[in-house]
Amino acid sequence: ALKLEAPLSVEAACTLVNNETYPVASRVTYQFGARGDMPPVKMHWYDGGMRPPRPDELGEGQQFGDNGTLFVGDDGKMLGYTVIPESRRREFGKPPKVLERSPGHHQEWIEACKGGKPAGSNFDHAGPLAEAVLLGNVALRADLKSKLTRTRLHWDSEKFEFTNMPEANQYLRRDYREGWSL
Numbered sequence: 001a002l003k004l005e006a007p008l009s010v011e012a013a014c015t016l017v018n019n020e021t022y023p024v025a026s027r028v029t030y031q032f033g034a035r036g037d038m039p040p041v042k043m044h045w046y047d048g049g050m051r052p053p054r055p056d057e058l059g060e061g062q063q064f065g066d067n068g069t070l071f072v073g074d075d076g077k078m079l080g081y082t083v084i085p086e087s088r089r090r091e092f093g094k095p096p097k098v099l100e101r102s103p104g105h106h107q108e109w110i111e112a113c114k115g116g117k118p119a120g121s122n123f124d125h126a127g128p129l130a131e132a133v134l135l136g137n138v139a140l141r142a143d144l145k146s147k148l149t150r151t152r153l154h155w156d157s158e159k160f161e162f163t164n165m166p167e168a169n170q171y172l173r174r175d176y177r178e179g180w181s182l
Contacts (some may be wrong), residue, residue, distance in 0.1 A: 005128045006157035012139035025050045028136035057084040138171045
């Protein structure tokens with residue numbers, strides 16, 4: 001629905017990190033460009049106990065939860081599938097269906113293998129998503145963190161490289177041992 005492709009930039013903050021493992025907790029911020037008549041999008045990923053601030057729109061006693069999705073828009077917020085605050089929910093009508101309902105990703109895959117239409121999570125869809133997530137992993141690398149203090153890595157998806165920190169590009173490809181090349 002958001003039609004996100006590769007991000008323009010990625011930035012990370014985390015707990016202690018070393019070159020052997022990823023941190024216990026992290027926050028990764030992705031900047032996506034405009035898509036047609038859709039505006040740019042900023043996406044924050046939180047894990048390991050790091051969380052966004054509790055939305056002011058949540059009512060007393062209304063649970064924030066410890067996982068899920070928080071959409072922050074110009075006209076309101078959605079926590080999961082729920083518009084908050086509850087008083088605003090009544091102002092919005094039922095949205096139009098823009099995505100076809102899925103019988104489930106297993107069934108979609110089987111139908112695609114049999115020559116049907118592509119699965120909803122096909123490579124055209126999943127590739128840019130995987131690219132974005134992996135760019136966040138690069139931003140969390142320990143040997144970059146000392147140089148990355150609140151530095152945004154700028155990404156050129158066409159050239160498949162970071163444009164403002166060439167040393168980060170070493171994590172994008174690897175030399176394969178003999179007999180294991182692709």
